[in-house]
Amino acid sequence: MKIFEYEAKTILAKYGIQTPKGGLATDVNQVREIASTLKPPLAIKAQVLVAGRGRSGGILFADSVSEAEKSAEKLLNMQIKGIPVRSIWIEEKIQVKNELYLGITIDRANRSYVAIASTVGGMEIEEVAAEAPEKVIKSLIKPQHGFRSFHARQMARKIGYSGSQLTTLGKIFEALYRVSMDYDTELVEINPLAETFDGKFVAADARIIIDDNALFRHREYKKRLLEGESELTPQELEAIRNNLAYVKLNGNIGVIGNGAGLVMATLDTIQFYGGKPSNFLDVGGGATSEKIAAALNIVLSDPNVKALFINILGGITRCDEVATGILKAKERVGVTKPIVIRLVGTNEEEGKRILTEVGIHVLESMEEAAQKVVKISKQEEER
Amino acid sequence: MGIIIDKNTHAIVQGITGTQGRFHTKLMLEYGTKIVAGVTPGKGGMQIHGVPVYDTVEAALEKHPANASIIFVPAIFAAEAALEALENGIKTIIIITEHIPIKDAVNVMTYAEQVNAVIIGPNTPGIITSEESKLGIMPAHIFMPGSIGMVSRSGTLTYEIAAGLTRKQLGQSTCLGLGGDPITGLNFIDVLKMFRKDPQTKAVVLIGEIGGNLEELTAEYIIKEKYPKPVVAFIAGRSAPPGKRMGHAGAIIMGKAGTAESKIKALRSAGVNVAEKPSDVAKSLARIIDI
Numbered sequence: 149m150k151i152f153e154y155e156a157k158t159i160l161a162k163y164g165i166q167t168p169k170g171g172l173a174t175d176v177n178q179v180r181e182i183a184s185t186l187k188p189p190l191a192i193k194a195q196v197l198v199a200g201r202g203r204s205g206g207i208l209f210a211d212s213v214s215e216a217e218k219s220a221e222k223l224l225n226m227q228i229k230g231i232p233v234r235s236i237w238i239e240e241k242i243q244v245k246n247e248l249y250l251g252i253t254i255d256r257a258n259r260s261y262v263a264i265a266s267t268v269g270g271m272e273i274e275e276v277a278a279e280a281p282e283k284v285i286k287s288l289i290k291p292q293h294g295f296r297s298f299h300a301r302q303m304a305r306k307i308g309y310s311g312s313q314l315t316t317l318g319k320i321f322e323a324l325y326r327v328s329m330d331y332d333t334e335l336v337e338i339n340p341l342a343e344t345f346d347g348k349f350v351a352a353d354a355r356i357i358i359d360d361n362a363l364f365r366h367r368e369y370k371k372r373l374l375e376g377e378s379e380l381t382p383q384e385l386e387a388i389r390n391n392l393a394y395v396k397l398n399g400n401i402g403v404i405g406n407g408a409g410l411v412m413a414t415l416d417t418i419q420f421y422g423g424k425p426s427n428f429l430d431v432g433g434g435a436t437s438e439k440i441a442a443a444l445n446i447v448l449s450d451p452n453v454k455a456l457f458i459n460i461l462g463g464i465t466r467c468d469e470v471a472t473g474i475l476k477a478k479e480r481v482g483v484t485k486p487i488v489i490r491l492v493g494t495n496e497e498e499g500k501r502i503l504t505e506v507g508i509h510v511l512e513s514m515e516e517a518a519q520k521v522v523k524i525s526k527q528e529e530e531r
Numbered sequence: 532m533g534i535i536i537d538k539n540t541h542a543i544v545q546g547i548t549g550t551q552g553r554f555h556t557k558l559m560l561e562y563g564t565k566i567v568a569g570v571t572p573g574k575g576g577m578q579i580h581g582v583p584v585y586d587t588v589e590a591a592l593e594k595h596p597a598n599a600s601i602i603f604v605p606a607i608f609a610a611e612a613a614l615e616a617l618e619n620g621i622k623t624i625i626i627i628t629e630h631i632p633i634k635d636a637v638n639v640m641t642y643a644e645q646v647n648a649v650i651i652g653p654n655t656p657g658i659i660t661s662e663e664s665k666l667g668i669m670p671a672h673i674f675m676p677g678s679i680g681m682v683s684r685s686g687t688l689t690y691e692i693a694a695g696l697t698r699k700q701l702g703q704s705t706c707l708g709l710g711g712d713p714i715t716g717l718n719f720i721d722v723l724k725m726f727r728k729d730p731q732t733k734a735v736v737l738i739g740e741i742g743g744n745l746e747e748l749t750a751e752y753i754i755k756e757k758y759p760k761p762v763v764a765f766i767a768g769r770s771a772p773p774g775k776r777m778g779h780a781g782a783i784i785m786g787k788a789g790t791a792e793s794k795i796k797a798l799r800s801a802g803v804n805v806a807e808k809p810s811d812v813a814k815s816l817a818r819i820i821d822i
Contacts, residue, residue, distance in 0.1 A: 199774065254633060256713050256743040256781070259640040274788055291641050332634050334713075361780065362632035364607060393778040397770075408711055408778025409685020409740055412767035413809055416791075419770040420808060428771075430778040433668070433686070461687050461694075463656075463670040464554075493670060493690075514691065515810055 149358045149369055150197040154237040156354035159331065160338070163323040167351045170239025179220040182238050183213040189241040192219040194226065194233040197379055199272075204228045209241060231379050242342040242350050248307065249273055250321055251337030252295070252328045261289040261328065263321060265303045269340030295325035313347055320349060332362030383446045390442040392431055399424025401525045402447035402485075404440075405459040406431050414459045417515060423522030426453050434464040440473025445481055454528035455486045457521040459514055462493025469495075471502035478506075486524050490517035532731035533660035533705035534680070534722070535623060535649060536599060540664045543591050543621075544569045545612045546603035547579050551627070555603070555668050556580055562665040567595035570612075588619045599623040601657065601666045609653065610635030617642050625666045626652035626710070630780075636714040643716060650716025651707060654779065656686035658707035667708070669693075677702015679816065680726040682719060683738035684709050684745075684781070688767055688809065692738060695813040701820065704731040711779030713742070719749040727760060734761045734819060736812055737803070741768030742782045742789045750797035762803045763815045766791045 157167040171182035172195070183190060194206035201207065206228050208219035216238060226233050247269030255262035265285045268276045277284045285306045289295045300321035304314040320341070328336050335357040342352040363370035373380075374388065387394035393408065397415075401423050405411035408430050415425040427450065431443050447456060460470050470491060477483060490511045491499050500510045511517040536542075544559075546552040547569025557580045560566055566582050568591040575586035585591040588600070600621045604612040609628040616624050617639070624643070631653045643650045651658055657667015661676035669686070673694040679701055683689040686708055693706060707722065709715050719737060726732045739746040746766065753762065769791040771777050773784040784790050795805050804819070806812045 254637075254713055257718070257745060257748055259644075259714050259716075260637055274785065291638050329634065332632055334633060359633045361606065361630040362634065365632070393776075395772075395775045395777060397772065405687075407685060407687025407690075408782055409683070409688030409738070409767050410691055412685075412740060412771060412777050412782065413688050413691070413765070415770045416767060417808055425770065428775075428777055461691055463687065463690055464668060492694075513810075515808060 149360055149363065149373055151356050151358065151369065152195045152197065153193065153354060154195055156356040157351060159327055159356065160323070160351050160354055163327055165320050165323050165338070165351050166349065168239040168242055170237055172235055172237055173220065174235045175224070176217050176221050179217055179236070179238060180213060183210070183216040186238065186240050188212055190216050191239050191241045192216055192223060193237045193239070194223045194228060195235045195237055196228045196231050196233055198229045198231055201228060206233070242352050243345060244340070244342045244352070245345050246343040247340035248343060249276070249337070249339045250324060250341050251335065251339065252289070252324050252333070253335045253337070255288060258288055260291070263287045263289060263295055263299065263303060263325070265307050265321070267307050273337070273339070289325070295322065297322050316349060327356070331356065332359045332365060333357060334359050383449060386442070386446050387429070390439060392429060392439065392443055392446070394446060395428040396450070397425050397427050399426045400452050400454040400529065401425050401521055402450065402453040402456040403427055403459070404429045404431060404443045404447060404456070406433065406435060406461065406465045410459065410461060414457065414514065414518065417518040418457065418522060421519050421522045423518070423525055426450055431465070435469065435473070437469050437473035437476055440470050441477040441480065444474065444477035444483065448481065448483060448485060453485060455488065455521050455525040457517065458487065458489045459517065460491050460493070462495065465493070466495045467491050467493060467499025468502060471499040474503065474508070475506065486528065488517050488521040488524065490514050532729060533663060534725040534729050535705065535707070536658055536660050536664045536666055538663040540599050540623070540666070541565045541567045541595070541597045542599040542601055542666055543567060543588065543595070543597045544582070544601050544603065545588070545616065546605070547571055547582065547584055548574045548577065549603055551668070552603035553579055556582060558671070559665050562671045564664045564666060567597050588615045588621070592619055597621065599625070599666060601625040601627065603627050606630040610639050613639045613650070614642060617646055617648055622648045624648060624650050625655065625657050626650065627655060627657060627668060629654040631712065633714055636712060640714060640716055652710040652715060654712045655708040655710035655715070656689065658705065660705045661703050669706070673697055674706060675702040677704065678731060678733035679703045679736055680729065680732040680734070681706035681736045681738070682709065682722040683707070684711060684740050684779070685738055685767060689738055691809050692736065692765065692812050695810055696736070696816065699813045699817055701813060701816055704729060711781055713781040718745050720752045723749065723752065723758065727758065732760065734763065734816060736816070737762055737764040739764060739766045739794055740779070740782050741771050741777065741784050741791050742779070744788060746794035747797040750801040750803065753801040753803065761819045763806065763812055763819070764798050764803050765806045765809055765812050766794045766798070
């Protein structure tokens with residue numbers, strides 16, 4: 149789960165990392181109040197969770213309170229990559245001598261956490277790593293020892309600092325590690341960490357992603373996720389409530405399947421035959437008919453969907469449960485769009501019988517079914 | 532033969548009294564797996580499908596020597612269960628549980644590395660050595676004994692491909708899922724090394740997906756070691772958009788890393804036959820085996 153910049157900065161400040169003085173506003177009056185307590189120039193930053201906010205015009209600068217109001221008004225009426233801006237963070241703009249990158253994330257190949265530092269701040273770290281790998285310093289973190297102050301100092305030295313700046317950077321890095329452990333983060337990064345002309349370090353921007361699977365230890369965020377305060381669409385929320393893995397895509401063929409790998413392969417196969425999937429939806433293992441009905445509801449609520457492909461390979465999932473779920477959904481929401489079903493595995497015969505009785509044809513081959521649904525979607529599109 | 536588990540594997544089931552634990556204990560017993568005991572704290576003294584239940588792993592092992600454990604414990608307690616098994620000397624642990632926090636998984640993997648234990652999972656369908664032992668939740672009837680080793684990051688997609696192999700009479704030695712999480716125990720390279728040594732395994736099927744760089748590292752390994760057995764691969768997620776988690780916690784393209792394109796390219800440059808569609812895996816293998 150991504151959290152907002154202002155929340156990330158609030159957490160970092162709590163751990164002793166210097167952040168720019170600022171405040172959060174949801175309307176222009178609040179902007180005026182906050183701006184008048186700060187020393188210009190000011191940075192006015194849209195609080196959205198999409199990447200590339202700066203490039204999309206989500207960060208503006210102002211030299212006075214009235215300019216800040218104008219910028220804020222502009223941002224509050226703006227959508228960034230389709231997400232409306234609901235709040236903005238106003239802070240004192242840092243006079244930057246150097247921009248650094250500090251972060252702690254997961255190193256999957258080494259089954260561990262890794263600390264990353266770079267003298268190239270302000271860019272996506274993957275881009276820096278691709279273009280100038282020598283400018284990215286990494287240090288694997290072994291959980292039995294953690295990330296100690298000497299590790300932090302070693303890294304500070306490798307990016308070219310010494311003396312009191314080295315020890316300060318070390319402390320910032322150590323604090324990041326503590327944030328990472330205390331908040332179960334997948335990623336905590338300060339990018340850029342601004343070095344000022346008087347030799348101090350200030351977190352000019354910060355990003356934190358909390359491990360979704362650890363949200364039970366961080367109930368305040370879990371609660372927010374379920375209340376839909378983090379820019380989720382109604383379909384995404386409905387999916388979370390029903391324990392379904394759902395991702396919206398841009399095509400016109402709705403997809404439901406069991407198992408993440410199988411659903412991904414289903415999307416790929418649809419694309420292989422020239423179709424465009426409208427979503428990823430994995431009902432998981434052992435789905436009940438209720439869950440199947442909820443899944444159909446979510447997928448079919450997308451008006452772009454012209455046809456639906458249900459691909460079930462029953463292991464723990466029982467084909468008869470799936471068939472019953474489809475009938476339930478049909479009764480409840482009156483499914484009118486064409487459905488192509490591929491159903492094999494546990495209780496296959498019973499599942500087929502249930503569906504054939506109401507005139508739904510069931511296929512056995514995933515590829516045959518994919519070709520069929522692509523054809524139907526094209527016919528429907530031409531209507 | 533096969534790898535990791537065989538007919539000499541004696542296993543305990545941690546979380547045996549839960550719905551999943553109970554259900555799959557029955558199916559594993561039916562397959563012929565030697566399940567010697569179960570563990571659920573507070574439920575010691577019960578029996579599940581004739582298997583005695585204990586409160587702790589220690590107590591179970593005092594009565595029933597075992598060399599493997601399969602874990603069905605809920606995510607919040609699953610890492611604890613794995614540590615309990617490790618501390619009591621079990622060297623092969625299969626973690627079926629999904630949604631274990633990364634921090635907990637890292638702790639388990641670090642400990643396992645120190646004591647030289649093998650962890651499969653978390654979020655894995657488990658492992659099956661055809662007609663010898665099954666420690667997992669996969670439907671057994673789609674597998675048949677043979678010479679193809681299978682290793683995968685996915686569950687149902689593995690069943691899809693395994694069923695395709697079986698239809699073409701291409702039997703399997705051992706088939707295992709690495710798990711769909713970002714942090715897993717075994718990875719592709721570990722398993723390729725094991726298949727290399729297994730005389731029963733003549734060819735390997737590798738089923739990868741978007742996210743991370745394990746497939747790319749595996750390609751490097753295959754080149755470097757001149758891997759002697761043919762490898763056929765399928766990579767799921769060609770159509771996946773960046774930044775979205777496709778069901779598995781580990782299946783996410785971050786920035787430019789982890790795309791299907793990059794993995795397919797790396798594997799092909801290592802001489803791996805990468806299938807376009809799941810059904811092409813069996814077709815490719817049939818050609819290779821004929822030669």
